[in-house]
Amino acid sequence: MPRALATVDLGAVRGNVGMLLGMLSPGTGLMAVVKADGYGHGAVPVARASLAAGAESLGVATAAEAAALREAGLDCPVLVMGPLTAAEAGEAIGAGAEIVVWSTSFLRMMIKEARRQDRRVRVHVKLDTGMRRLGLYPRGLAVFLDELAAQPEVELAGVMTHFATADEEDGDFFDFQLRAFDEAVQAALLRAHAPLRFHCANSAAAIRYPQSHFDFVRAGIAIYGMSPFQSDPASDHLQPSLSLTSYVADVKRLTEGDSVGYGRTWTAPDNNYIAAVPIGYADGVSRLLSNKGRVLIGGGSFPIVGRISMDQITVDLGPAPLAGPGDEVVLIGRQGGELVTAEEVARLEGTINYEVACAISTRVERRYTG
Secondary structure, three states: OOOOEEEEEHHHHHHHHHHHHHHOOOOOEEEEEOHHHHHOOOHHHHHHHHHHOOOOEEEEOOHHHHHHHHHOOOOOOEEEOOOOOHHHHHHHHHOOOEEEEOOHHHHHHHHHHHHHHOOOEEEEEEEOOOOOOOOEOHHHHHHHHHHHHOOOOEEEEEEEOOOOOOOOOOOHHHHHHHHHHHHHHHHHHHHOOOOOEEEOOOHHHHHHOHHHOOOEEEEOHHHHOOOOOOOOHHHHOOOOOEEEEEEOOEEEEOOOOOEEOHHHOEEOOOOOEEEEEOOOHHHOOOHHHOOOOEEEEOOEEEEEEOOOOOOOEEEEEEOOOOOOOOOEEEEEEEEOOEEEOHHHHHHHHOOOHHHHHHOOOOOOEEEEEO
16 A cells, blocks of 8 residues: 555546536636646646546646646647746747736747747737736736737737636625726727637636636636535535545554654543554645544544654544554545545645645655546
């Protein structure tokens, strides 16, 4: 049994992509966002599964991520959505990726790289409608489109924005951003020199706001079967695709008052049995779960006790040795009738499911089913 294992059900990924496509407006496509190594799930396997289920394109954050998809033989459209240095822009252009642009200075740098490679690059203009990160203010769009049209190295493919609050209950700011984007769309249609595609919806908006679908949605967290609203994935018909497991390395009996782990943060209230499990924060099991997380063993739920260390956790089995060396330990996933979701883990850590999945380190073996 692997010391630490992340298992990804690609059948669940395909099911989630299919479910999302089924709820989209007619004629709307889906981009599968596989940045950050597919949110820790594995970019290439998830990309292949998503495309097989009907996704039309892939989204990444970096040039290296785009190049890795090309090296794996994926020839669909790939959009690089993050900022790039000149060298990174050259790598993205060399990979035949589409690139997000948002300023004149970035555009000129990218054009210089395109000329150097004697290539034409497709670009998507990013508008800042309220996120206040990267993005061109909508009032500058018309002039920017004219500048793009004058560049032979550039083909304008789309206009986009990104929502700050699509996953929150209060929709006022979402409505403000959507109105700003819709106004920019109308202006772009009057000024465009070629057919354009407009896109703004992430997973949360794709599920909650059909009016934001436009030409395609950029679905990330939902294709992995995790809730963009940090709630039960099943409530949005999502199938979690990830499980994280280890095994019981040893079981020992403690006497009342014995302490466990660094700092002696937990002491046995009775003559308890403790399981040592060889997985820790270097694998992505946050130290914040110390004395409050839980795992599944033998179909039962048991608390993590003591401080989580770099390579091990300890689990309170109670007054009887209910597990033995070699038994499977589930940290995320299902065992018997019990389930630990990434959303539950995120709540205990005070974070979001995105971070829980992305934190699973490269020393954790990945396996794929489905």
